[in-house]
Amino acid sequence: MSISKMEYLQIPHAEPRLVNRLRLKHWALLAALAETPTLHRAAQAISVTQPSATKMLADIEQAFQFPLFERHARGLRATPLGQEVIDYARQAQAGFTRFLEGLEIKRRGGHGQLVVGAIMGAAPDLVARAVAEIKRERPLLNVRILGETSDQVGPLLARHDIELAVGRFSTPQQHNSFTFTPLANEFMELVVRSGHPLARKRTLALGDLAVWPWVLQPLTSPARQLMEEEFTAAGIASPVNLVECASVFATLQLLQTSDAVGALPESVVRDHVRARLLRALPVPIGQNLKGFGVLTRRDEPLSEPAAAFVAHLQRFAQPLHAPA
DSSP: OOOOHHHHHTSTTHHHHHHHHOOHHHHHHHHHHTTOSOHHHHHHHTTOOHHHHHHHHHHHHHHHTSOOEEEETTEEEEOHHHHHHHHHHHHHHHHHHHHHHHHHHHHTTOOOEEEEEEOTTTIIIIIHHHHHHHHHHOTTOEEEEEOSSHHHHHHHHHTTSSSEEEEOOSSGGGGGTEEEEEEEOOOEEEEEETTSGGGGOSSOOGGGGTTSOEEEOOTTSHHHHHHHHHHHHHTOOOOSSEEEOOOHHHHHHHHHTSSOEEEEEHHHHHHHHHTTSEEEOSOOOOTTOOOEEEEEETTOOOOHHHHHHHHHHHHHHHHHHSOO
C-alpha cells in the first residue's frame, strides 16, 4: 500500500499506534538495515533468525502503514519515506547505545562520557590539551575521540555517533545541518624523510616535486582539495604516483620509509621535524586553507561535559590567534 508523507501525518492516532506496536528490537533491525541491504545480515547483526527478521519487518511496515523498502534480487532498497525512518532509527540506536554506555559508567562510579570527532591538525595543539584539562577536572569522565579528517567527522556528527566535532565544513550543504564556531587556523607543510634528495635543496617550487611519489589525503578531504588547488595554481598536473591515505599514523610511516612527499598540518609533523625524522620543504602552501572550529548539530544543545570541553578548546585557541 502506497501512502504519501502528508497522508501519513493525517492518519488519526498514528503516534500512539507506533509507540504501542514498535519495540526496541524493531528499531534495532531498522538501524541494522541502514548498514546492510540484506535482511540476512541485518538479522545476524541483531542476533535473530532471518524468518524472525522478515516477520519483524512486516510488522514494522504494517505499523507505519506504508512500505519502507522495495524488494530486489540483491536485497532491500529504502523508499524515500523508508529512508527517513531508517535514518531516524540509526540516530535513535546510536543515542540509546551512548545512553547505556553512560549509564554503565555511572553504575561503576563514573561520571558520564564524551564522544568527539577531531581532524588531525587540531589534535596536537587543541584537542589533546582540552582532553587533558577536562580529565584533570573529571577523572572518571569517559572520553572517546574519533576521525582524522573533516570528511570523516562530518558524517559521524550527522549520524549522532559523536556529540561535536573539531574540524571544518567538508561540503557546502553542511552549514544547513551544523553550526560552526571558529577556533584557529591550520598551517600546512610539505615534508619528506630527512635523507630525501629534496631535503638538501634550499630553493624549490611545487613543480619540482611533481615527479616524486606523493602521499595525500582522499579527494573528499579539505586538505586534499587544497593541494589540488595548489597544483592548478602552479599549472601542473596532479601527481600520478600517488598513495591516498586518511590515517595520519600510516602517512607518517610511509613518509619515513619512502621517497614520497606529503602535505600535513604543521602541528602534526612538528615533533618529527624537531627529531629530524622528517624535513619540511621550503615550498609554501595552504594560504587559502580555511580555519577549523567546533561543529555541532543545529538546534541541539550540548551536554554539560561537552559544553565544558568546548570552553577549554576556546581558551586554548586564544594564544594561537595572538601575534607571534
